[in-house]
Amino acid sequence: MSHFDIIIIGTGAGGGTLAYKLAPTGKKILLLERGDYIPRERDNWSTQAVFLDAKYKAKETWLDKNDKAFHPGIHYCVGGNTKVYGAALLRMRERDFQEVRHHGGISPAWPISYQDLEPFYTEAEKLYHVHGERGIDPTEPPASEPYAYGPLPHEPRIQELYEDMRSLGLRPFPLPIGARIGNGKPGAAPAILDRFDGFPDPSEAKADSHVIAVKPALQYPNVTLLTGSYVERLNTNAAGNAVTEVVVTKDGETTTYRSDIVVVACGAINSAALLLRSANGRHSNGLANGSDMVGRNYMAHNNSALLAISRKPNPTLFGKTIGLNDFYYGSDDFEFPLGHIQMLGKSDQLMYKEDAPGFAPGLALDYVARHSLDFWLTSEDLPDPNNRVMPGNNGQLKLHYTENNLEGHRRLQKKLRWILENAGCETHLLPNNLYLGKKIPVAGTAHQCGTVRFGNDPKTSALDSFCRAHEVQNLYVVDGSFFPSSSAVNPGLTIIAQALRVGEHLKTEVP
Numbered sequence: 361m362s363h364f365d366i367i368i369i370g371t372g373a374g375g376g377t378l379a380y381k382l383a384p385t386g387k388k389i390l391l392l393e394r395g396d397y398i399p400r401e402r403d404n405w406s407t408q409a410v411f412l413d414a415k416y417k418a419k420e421t422w423l424d425k426n427d428k429a430f431h432p433g434i435h436y437c438v439g440g441n442t443k444v445y446g447a448a449l450l451r452m453r454e455r456d457f458q459e460v461r462h463h464g465g466i467s468p469a470w471p472i473s474y475q476d477l478e479p480f481y482t483e484a485e486k487l488y489h490v491h492g493e494r495g496i497d498p499t500e501p502p503a504s505e506p507y508a509y510g511p512l513p514h515e516p517r518i519q520e521l522y523e524d525m526r527s528l529g530l531r532p533f534p535l536p537i538g539a540r541i542g543n544g545k546p547g548a549a550p551a552i553l554d555r556f557d558g559f560p561d562p563s564e565a566k567a568d569s570h571v572i573a574v575k576p577a578l579q580y581p582n583v584t585l586l587t588g589s590y591v592e593r594l595n596t597n598a599a600g601n602a603v604t605e606v607v608v609t610k611d612g613e614t615t616t617y618r619s620d621i622v623v624v625a626c627g628a629i630n631s632a633a634l635l636l637r638s639a640n641g642r643h644s645n646g647l648a649n650g651s652d653m654v655g656r657n658y659m660a661h662n663n664s665a666l667l668a669i670s671r672k673p674n675p676t677l678f679g680k681t682i683g684l685n686d687f688y689y690g691s692d693d694f695e696f697p698l699g700h701i702q703m704l705g706k707s708d709q710l711m712y713k714e715d716a717p718g719f720a721p722g723l724a725l726d727y728v729a730r731h732s733l734d735f736w737l738t739s740e741d742l743p744d745p746n747n748r749v750m751p752g753n754n755g756q757l758k759l760h761y762t763e764n765n766l767e768g769h770r771r772l773q774k775k776l777r778w779i780l781e782n783a784g785c786e787t788h789l790l791p792n793n794l795y796l797g798k799k800i801p802v803a804g805t806a807h808q809c810g811t812v813r814f815g816n817d818p819k820t821s822a823l824d825s826f827c828r829a830h831e832v833q834n835l836y837v838v839d840g841s842f843f844p845s846s847s848a849v850n851p852g853l854t855i856i857a858q859a860l861r862v863g864e865h866l867k868t869e870v871p
């Protein structure tokens with residue numbers, strides 16, 4: 361049985377980044393990843409392969425709360441979901457760390473403050489090549505340094521929209537994006553970003569955790585990665601206070617590994633599932649689950665994609681350069697938070713082949729595609745203990761989720777429509793059927809978080825503020841699981857920053 365200093369299970373935003381941080385320590389590190397490398401191939405940028413054939417998505421189905429099977433939007437590969445993410449890397453707002461009153465209830469406080477995470481946000485932004493500009497987003501939290509990389513330029517149609525928004529008195533800002541471009545070296549060809557959000561990037565310009573973190577970590581001889589290695593369960597010692605064995609299936613064979621420290625970083629849904637199926641005599645309710653919080657409080661945001669169909673063509677290649685937070689905390693007519701708006705990557709006609717005819721009758725799909733402006737709206741969903749990950753029958757996972765706190769999200773959708781109709785776009789927009797909108801359903805697990813929440817009280821949380829299990833001294837969970845609330849910005853940068861914080865803690869505090 362092989363013995364390691366640290367085993368990290370999962371190579372996404374949390375696990376990959378932690379491996380990067382710990383690699384220089386010389387500790388013997390094993391990275392276990394159930395998926396494989398996504399090949400760099402033409403299909404990476406094919407809408408047919410990526411969106412319609414779901415070539416890179418996990419091949420499993422889960423059950424919803426009514427036991428209806430669905431195909432989750434989740435990716436098992438080196439780099440995890442960051443391989444296909446949009447790399448919009450925003451800090452949570454300072455107030456998101458505190459208790460916030462919403463229309464639908466209370467968003468609870470975190471056990472750490474924004475200031476605790478601030479140095480690691482800065483480190484994360486540098487590591488993931490985040491391009492942005494401070495001082496424009498009105499809700500931006502204080503930062504100790506400017507962005508190391510300036511904002512990505514808007515393409516002309518997006519610049520026009522940006523100006524239209526400003527003419528309405530709004531304060532759009534350059535969306536912070538993690539991309540390895542523009543190194544300015546003599547002789548370097550310019551990088552043109554195009555397919556990005558939702559697609560793997562064979563050019564490796566997108567700053568995902570495979571390219572940014574796992575690859576450099578593997579340069580160290582003390583770091584080993586095993587792909588195709590599914591962690592079945594974790595076993596503990598007789599006292600139940602330490603993980604002693606990591607049981608892995610690879611190519612149909614079971615192998616057991618030992619390690620001083622075990623880090624679960626499987627993503628919020630799969631980390632909870634792993635702990636739950638690791639129940640034993642000492643942990644009858646699931647590993648580290650004396651609080652009964654493991655698997656509960658699943659959140660994934662109230663997200664919508666909205667397309668506005670303009671008279672003006674939108675020949676943009678990379679549209680993901682505007683963010684808007686004017687309604688983050690509320691609006692003149694609503695005292696509760698609404699949320700965040702950002703551009704999506706430019707859509708094409710294949711992406712809405714199924715939805716468009718109903719929404720935009722009479723419009724040819726290629727017209728819709730050539731004229732659409734693409735938006736992504738995110739509002740906070742609230743932790744509800746009944747929204748939970750449960751082991752279903754025959755090993756099939758069950759995701760019991762009921763939407764909540766929807767009023768702010770509805771109002772955010774209305775605000776965007778109002779903006780588009782009033783911000784100088786009115787002559788550009790078609791008079792009817794302007795919008796093709798879609799609230800993301802339960803299968804949209806992209807922003808999953810909250811299932812193994814951290815906190816100071818072992819009765820109401822499973823992890824301490826450094827993501828160590830209250831009940832199991834050598835067990836950490838370092839991915840989106842730890843969030844006690846979801847805020848209304850994309851989760852990636854916060855997962856990465858906390859992974860760097862936990863890594864620093866393990867380097868300096870744990871022998």
Ligand SMILES: Cc1cc2nc3c(=O)[nH]c(=O)nc-3n(C[C@H](O)[C@H](O)[C@H](O)COP(=O)(O)OP(=O)(O)OC[C@H]3O[C@@H](n4cnc5c(N)ncnc54)[C@H](O)[C@@H]3O)c2cc1C
Nearest residue numbers: 370372374394436440441446447448591626839840850852
């Ligand atoms: C299409 C899309 C677009 C997105 N866009 C953005 C964006 O613009 N900005 C942003 O901040 N976020 C975005 N996200 C979300 C972001 O990708 C996730 O928040 C982030 O990747 C989560 O990190 P994680 O470490 O929690 O899990 P993941 O990145 O999902 O990593 C978990 C890893 O664990 C592995 N694993 C799971 N179970 C096991 C097991 N039992 N044994 C071994 N390995 C296992 C998985 O294969 C995976 O590699 C997007 C997500 C998607 C899907």
